[in-house]
Every structure is written in C-alpha cells, then in structure tokens.
Amino acid sequence: MSQTDLEIVVDDPTAPEDDSPSVVSSGTVEIVVCLLLIALAATLGYDNWRTGASWDSTGPEPGYFPFYLSVILGGGSLYGLIVALLARRTVSETFVTRAQARRVLAVFVPTLLFCLVMQFLGLYVASFLLISGFMRFVGKIALWKSLLTAFLFTAIMFVTFDVAFDVIMPKGPLEAAFGR
Amino acid sequence: MEAFGLLLHGFAVLLTWKTLVLMMVGLVLGIFVGVLPGLGGPNGVAILLPLTFTMDPTSAIVMLSCIYWGALFGGAITSILFNIPGEAWSVATTFDGYPMAQQGRAAEALTAAFTSSFIGSLVAVLLITFLAPMISSFALKFGPPEFFAVYLLTFCSFVGLGREAKHKTVISMSLGLLLAGIGMDTVSGNLRMTFGSAELLRGINFLVAVIGLFGISEILLTMEERLALRGHAASISLRVVLGVWKDLPKYWATLLRSSFIGCWLGITPGGAIAASFMGYNLAKRFSKDPESFGKGRIEGVFAPETAAHASGTAALLPMLALGIPGSGTAAILLGGLMVWGLNPGPLLFVEHKDFVWGLIASMYLGNVVGLVLVLTTVPIFASILRVPFAAVAPMIVVSCAIGAYAIQNAMFDIWLMLGFGIVGYVFKKIGIPLAPFTLALVLGNRAEDAFRLSMIGSGGDLKVFWSNGLVGSISTLAIVLLFWPVIDGVLSRVGWTQRTRATSP
Numbered sequence: 001m002s003q004t005d006l007e008i009v010v011d012d013p014t015a016p017e018d019d020s021p022s023v024v025s026s027g028t029v030e031i032v033v034c035l036l037l038i039a040l041a042a043t044l045g046y047d048n049w050r051t052g053a054s055w056d057s058t059g060p061e062p063g064y065f066p067f068y069l070s071v072i073l074g075g076g077s078l079y080g081l082i083v084a085l086l087a088r089r090t091v092s093e094t095f096v097t098r099a100q101a102r103r104v105l106a107v108f109v110p111t112l113l114f115c116l117v118m119q120f121l122g123l124y125v126a127s128f129l130l131i132s133g134f135m136r137f138v139g140k141i142a143l144w145k146s147l148l149t150a151f152l153f154t155a156i157m158f159v160t161f162d163v164a165f166d167v168i169m170p171k172g173p174l175e176a177a178f179g180r
Numbered sequence: 181m182e183a184f185g186l187l188l189h190g191f192a193v194l195l196t197w198k199t200l201v202l203m204m205v206g207l208v209l210g211i212f213v214g215v216l217p218g219l220g221g222p223n224g225v226a227i228l229l230p231l232t233f234t235m236d237p238t239s240a241i242v243m244l245s246c247i248y249w250g251a252l253f254g255g256a257i258t259s260i261l262f263n264i265p266g267e268a269w270s271v272a273t274t275f276d277g278y279p280m281a282q283q284g285r286a287a288e289a290l291t292a293a294f295t296s297s298f299i300g301s302l303v304a305v306l307l308i309t310f311l312a313p314m315i316s317s318f319a320l321k322f323g324p325p326e327f328f329a330v331y332l333l334t335f336c337s338f339v340g341l342g343r344e345a346k347h348k349t350v351i352s353m354s355l356g357l358l359l360a361g362i363g364m365d366t367v368s369g370n371l372r373m374t375f376g377s378a379e380l381l382r383g384i385n386f387l388v389a390v391i392g393l394f395g396i397s398e399i400l401l402t403m404e405e406r407l408a409l410r411g412h413a414a415s416i417s418l419r420v421v422l423g424v425w426k427d428l429p430k431y432w433a434t435l436l437r438s439s440f441i442g443c444w445l446g447i448t449p450g451g452a453i454a455a456s457f458m459g460y461n462l463a464k465r466f467s468k469d470p471e472s473f474g475k476g477r478i479e480g481v482f483a484p485e486t487a488a489h490a491s492g493t494a495a496l497l498p499m500l501a502l503g504i505p506g507s508g509t510a511a512i513l514l515g516g517l518m519v520w521g522l523n524p525g526p527l528l529f530v531e532h533k534d535f536v537w538g539l540i541a542s543m544y545l546g547n548v549v550g551l552v553l554v555l556t557t558v559p560i561f562a563s564i565l566r567v568p569f570a571a572v573a574p575m576i577v578v579s580c581a582i583g584a585y586a587i588q589n590a591m592f593d594i595w596l597m598l599g600f601g602i603v604g605y606v607f608k609k610i611g612i613p614l615a616p617f618t619l620a621l622v623l624g625n626r627a628e629d630a631f632r633l634s635m636i637g638s639g640g641d642l643k644v645f646w647s648n649g650l651v652g653s654i655s656t657l658a659i660v661l662l663f664w665p666v667i668d669g670v671l672s673r674v675g676w677t678q679r680t681r682a683t684s685p
Contacts, residue, residue, distance in 0.1 A: 010566055015406040030610045037351060044358055047373050059636035062365040062372055065628045066358055073354040079347045095609060100404040104605075107403050111396070111577050111601075115594050123581065131574040139570020153575055157582065165234050167586045 016099030023101050025092035027084055034081035038074055045070030106138050122172030128154045183310050190537030194545060199242055202235075203542065206243040207550050210250015215257050215561050216572060222508045222618075223394040224251050227579045229387060229516055230586040237520040238535050242542040244516060245496075248509055249301070249546045252492050253554045254561065256293035256485060261286060261562055262411035269452040269488040272460040276473060276480025283476050286414035290558055291424040296435060296482040298551045300489035303439035304446065305543040308497045312529070312540075315501040319526035324633035325644045329654035331627040333661065334504050337448060338616045340664035348612045356617040359384045360624025367632050379592040386515045386622050388584045388593045392600025393607075393614055394508075395580040399573050400605045415559045424478075431482050434463045438483045442490025446506055447498055452491040459487030493543065500536060501526060504623065508615045511622045519587070 048063035048070060055061065096104070110130055118126040132150035135141045161167040194200075213224030225247055232240035255270040260277035273293060280289035322330075335353055342349045362373045363383030374380040428435075438459035445455040463483035464473045473480050495506030496513070503524035505511035517524045522532060529536050554561075584597035607614060638644035646652040660667065 009410045010568070012406050012569075016404065026610055029606065033606060033610060033612075037355070040355075041358075044373050047375065051370060051372055055640050059640055060632055062368045062370040065631060066361040066372060069354045069358045069361070073351060073358060076347045076350040076354060080351060083345075083347070096404070103403045104400050107399055107573055107577075108602075110574070111598065114574075114577065115581070115598055118581070118594065119591065123578075123585070127574075127578040127581075130578065131571070134574040135568075135571050139568055141568060141570060149571055153578070157578065160231070161582060161586070165231065167230060167233060167582075168589060169582060169585060170591065 016097060016103055020097035020099035022094040022096075023098050024095045026095045027088045027092040029095045030084040031081060031088075034077045034084060037077035038081065041070045041074035041077060045074065107134075110134050110138070118170055120172060122175055123169040124154050124158050125172055125174050127157065183313055186313075186533065186537045187309055187541060189533070190539075190541030191545070193238060193534050193538040194242065194541045199239055199538075199542075202239050202243040203246050203546055203549060204553075206246030207250040207253075207546065207553055210247035210252075211254040211257075211550075211554060211557075211561055212250070212564065213247070214251035214254020215564050222390070222512055223398055224248075225509055225512050225516075226387065226390045227395050227576070227583050229512065229519075230583040232516065233519060233586060237517070237522055237532070238538040240516065240520055241513070241535065241539050242546075244513060245539060245542055246546045246550070248492070248513070249543075249550050252301075252489055253294060253297060253550055256297065257290065257554070257558060257561055258411075258565070260289045260293060260481070261414060262409050262565065264409060264411075269456045269484075269492070271453075272456040272484035273481060273488075275460065275484075276475070276477050279474070279476035280478070280481065281412045281414070285476065286412045287416045287420045288424055288478065289476075289481050290414060291416055291421050291555065292478050292481040293485045294551055294554050295424060295428065296438075296486040297489040298547050299435055300439050300442055300486035300491075301493040301543065301547050304443050304490045304493035304497075305540065305547070307443050307494060308500065308543070309540055312497055312501040315497075316526035316529040319502055320530070322526070324630045324637065325647065325651045326654065328627060328630035328634055329645055329651050329658065330502060330504060331623055331630060333654055333658040334619065334623070335616075335627075336658040336662035338619070340661040341448070342613065342616070343454075344611060344613045346665065349616050352607070352612050352614065353616040353620045356620025357624045357627070359389070360386075360621050361628065366625055366629060379590070382588065382590070384596065384621070385587055385593060386618075387512070387519070387587050388596050389600045389621055390512055390515065390618060391580050391584045392597040393604035393618070395576060395583075396597060396601025397604030397608060399576055400601065401608060402569070403573070409565060411562070411565070413559060413562055416555050421555060427478075431479055433466070434479050434483050435486050437462055437466070438486035439490045442487035442492075443494040445487075446491035446494025448506070452488045452495070452507065455491035456484035456488040459483040496543075499524065500528065500539070503528070503626070505619060508618050511615075511618045515622050 045067055048067035051063035052061035053063040053067035055064070110133065114126050114130040117129060121129075128150045130150075131153055132146045135146035135149060136143055139146075161169060194203075209228060210224060213227075225244055228247055229244065232243055235243070255265065256273055256277070258264045259270040259273040260281050263274050263278040265271040265274055277289045277293060280286065319326075338353065339346055339349045358373075360383075362380055363371070364381065365372050371381065438455075441458050441462065442452070442455045445458070446452065460473075460480060460483050463479050464470045467473065467479065492507065492509070495510045497506065499505040499510045499514055503514065503526070505514045514524050522528065522535065580597060581594055584593045585591070587593060604614060607617075634644050635641075638647070644651075645655040
C-alpha cells in the first residue's frame, strides 16, 4: 500500500485532537434527554387531558390519540432513564470531547448569529456575512477568496430564488435601498 | 399490458426539453450532495425541496427523484476513492472498493459500482412498474380501518425489526406522532397542544423538522470529525467500462441475489443500509473463496451497491401505491407531494396518472442518464472534495435556512429548524434513530384520522380492526412484528429458527 499514488490530499489543520478530554459522557446526556422527554410528555399529556382524552358520543375526543401517545412517550423515556441510570455504573462512552465541542460550537454559534442577524438585515446580507466570516475566521481562508465566494454564492441564491423562482425571503435595508 | 402503455405515456410526459434539463440539473446536484461530506440522500432532497415549490408536481418530482438517484451514485465515489462512505449504505462498498483503488483499479471499481447501482435500481423499477398499480388498485378498496392497520404495521415493524434499542425507537416514533398532532385537529377543528401560541397554530411543519434534523445536525456531526482526506483520482476510460461490462454475466447470481434482497428490504422499512450489508455478506458466503473478500474483489463492490440501490428505489413502491414511505428519503418525497397539493395514497394512480407514470418513467431515464453522467464526470466530482469544508458548511446552513423559511414564509420556522438541528445532533449521538421520527411526523395526522374515522364508524369498538379477514390479518401481523424480538427469542429457544439463524447473517 504505497501512498505515492494518492492524488487528492486535503488536510484538516484544525481537526479535533484524539486525546482531548471528555466534556460529558453519553450516559449523562441520555439521562438529561430522558428527563426532558418525560417533562415534555407530562406537559403535552396534561394539555390533551384538558382538551378531552376520553370518548364521547361520536368517538374519541380530540385529545384521545395524543394523550395516549404522551403516555407511550413518557413510558419509553422512563424506561430509557432507568436503563441509562443502571448503565452509569459501568464505563461510559464519551458524548463529546472538549476539542469536538469547540468545533461544533464554531459552527453552531455563527449559525445562531446568522438566524438573529437575518431578522434585521435580511437573509441575503446575513448569508454573505456568515459565509465570508466563517471561511475567514474558522477556515482561515484568504480574505479575498472568502469575500468572493460569499458574494458569488449569495448572488446565485438571490438570482435563483428571488428573480427566477419568485420564492420570497426575508429582506432588510440593503435590498430596500435597491428597491427590491 | 396496461402498465406498459401507461409507461409509454409516462415517457411522453417526460420527453420535453424542460423536464430533461431539470433531470440533468437534479442528477448533478444529487451527485454533488452525495459526494460532499456531511450531506447525502435525505439531506440533499430536504434542502433542495424548496427549489421545486413553484414547479408543477411532475417536474418537481422528476427533479427531486433525480437528486436522490444522483446522491445514491455519488456515495459510491467517495467510498471507493477516499474510503469515506458518503452514506451509511455505502459502508459495505468500501470493504472491497477502496482496496481496489489502492491497487490502481479505481476505474474498474467505480464502473462496477455504477453499473451495479444501475442494475439494482432497474430491477426495482421494473418491480414498481408492474406491482405498484396492482397494489394501489387493491388498496382502493381499503377503508379507514384497513389504512390504520397498514400504518400500524409500518410503525410496528420499525420497532420490532429495527436494530436500535427498542425503547429508543418507541421514543422517537411517539415523539414524532405527538409533534404531528400539534395545531388544529383535522377532525374536530379544536386546537391541541398549542399553549396559546399563534406560531404553533399552524403545527410543526414536517419539512422544517427534516431540514433541521438532517441538514443542520449533519453539519454539526461532520465538524466533530477529522476532515482530512487522502484519496485516489481516477478517470474512467471506455476500455475499462467495456472490460467490466464484458464480465458482468459471470456475476449474474450475485447481481440477482442482491437485487432481490434490496427490493425486499426496501419495501419493508428495513432500509438500504441493512440491504447493502446483507448483499455483501451473502455474496461472501456463497463465494468459492470467501477469504479474498475485503482485498479488492469486484464482487464485493457489485453485491452491496446493487442491493443498496435496489432497496433505495424499491422504498418508493409503498410510497406510491399506499402513501407509506419505505425510507427516510421516501418520507421526504411524500412530504413534497403534499406541498405540491397531491394527496398520497392509492388514488394517486387514478387521479394523477401523468404524475405517477412520469415519475416511474423518470426512474428509468434518470438511471440511464445518471449512469452515463457519472461514468464521464467522475474526475470532476472527485475534485469537489478539494473544496474546504469551511466553505461548504456555511453554504449548507444558508441553503437550509432558505428551505425552512420558504415553506411557510415564517421566521418562526427558522428557529424551529435550529431547534430540530440540536435535537437531531443529540439524538444521533445517543442512538435514538431519526427515521421512525420522520416517518411518524409525516404520517401522524393521517394515521390518527384513519383511527378516528374507523372508531366513529364502529361506534368506538376496537374489534373493527379484526372485523374482516384483510384488516384482521394486517393488524395481527402488526402485533406479531411489534413483539417479534420476543417471539424470535422464544422460537430459537425451542430450536425452531436455528437453521435460519445459520444462513442469515
């Protein structure tokens, strides 16, 4: 197996280290998720009980079907909780390491900001900012490349959706200035 | 043959320049998403769905299904050249595909993969062409109890036959069904589970959830991994293609066996993943020298690829004939049907002949065009992987946002998408399967309506689900499948299934 005939090589300089310490174990996350699901099942179950979860003269009331589903969801989550609690005593797998969490947040936080900014500046400006910023600061790609790629992609999206297919996106002051 | 005439009609619907162009665009986009890390069949279809909102249903489904075929083809490229399965169902392809590439036989492996994909889907499409009309005309006699029984069967088989922990499948499914119920109740018009929120009044849109669950969460998951890759470039010459094709008849048994497994697992919600592994394992078992598998044997590429594609295509059969998707991607296509104003179910074959037969014809044509396209353009697509993920990731996020917003023009949906992105990420990491959730979300309302209509019809008597032979046997089968692990355990203890154990992997 010679490595000389490899013709495409892409490196990932910011890859998460393999020996990074664990932030949280899968078991703990499972317990939290099960607790949240039980809470959700209880809330939805209560709401459906209020709506009416029994039978009347015409058949099942509106809350009947979802009420029993909440019961099933609650039961499944409770079972999951017990299983996760029992498995806790043995060795637990890592849910996410610190290096991985850093990388995930490096995508998630910009995405969150993108959704926020979109409300004020519109989708297209927000897209431009997200793509150029992400490429420059997370990907460490040359500034001109980042700006050009972001501009081209946003422009293509604008032409495809707004001009060609008439799919209306949230817009902000910039689009208004151009009268679109 | 009636089906044959209708199929010709379907080709006539299809052969317009506009549709053919859309088909090419769909295939290219599909191969693109198939090759890119962190994207694949369901994600690609979900993200690109909004493009089709303003099209007529036939063009829309042709383009979307071509995206799907393209993604199926694309997955093989990365498996063979880079040892990175673009999709879970391409994992088995890497076993022999990558060793072949290392030996400098990449072109051969790619040709084998594409050709067998083509054969697999062709067999499945033939099955759809002749079986789907029969099933749907049979299903026209179904009333609400029969439909509920079929839905129940689908849900139960997920729980009973799925490989994940049972309670996790149950959680995923009941959560999906519950979320589907949010908003206005379709039978009585009452509001449910909205908690006074005007945004929840519309309910949770299936496609918004899918874009979050598959698109956003996949980006998060991909970022966790080392994205460095090293692979082989390959260009395919006509000589290699003809060489592989000349040897095809030698492998007829493998191809046929894998097609059969794929069709079967595609119709039942077992999925392409199971099919590809089973195809591979059986090819190995029936082979004269099983030891040579995993070291670059061409059969090891033929077997899983044929099965995966046959299964991916066959998953559309129950969707078309009964309105019940056999896979996550089929569920998304089903969601698309509803957006375009079509009502999925057996009536589709009666009311929208153009649509159905156009789609079936596009499966034939799309696969032929796709085969030629991938064989000629592999080098270009392989080099897509040189594009850094830091550039691809934000573009995918933007596409997801456009998709989620476009469905109902609601800002709330953007937040919902983000929320589902987190849910998808966490669920995937702790092993709660997403396919049952998707299926439950898209079928939830219809299943509930069917249940309530049957209850109203019978005056609240559950015996209606055993009121005649047909509905009774479907319901019973559903219950059997639900408890299959238990039944299987008991049977094997008694010693009945030991023989089948030995032959199935």
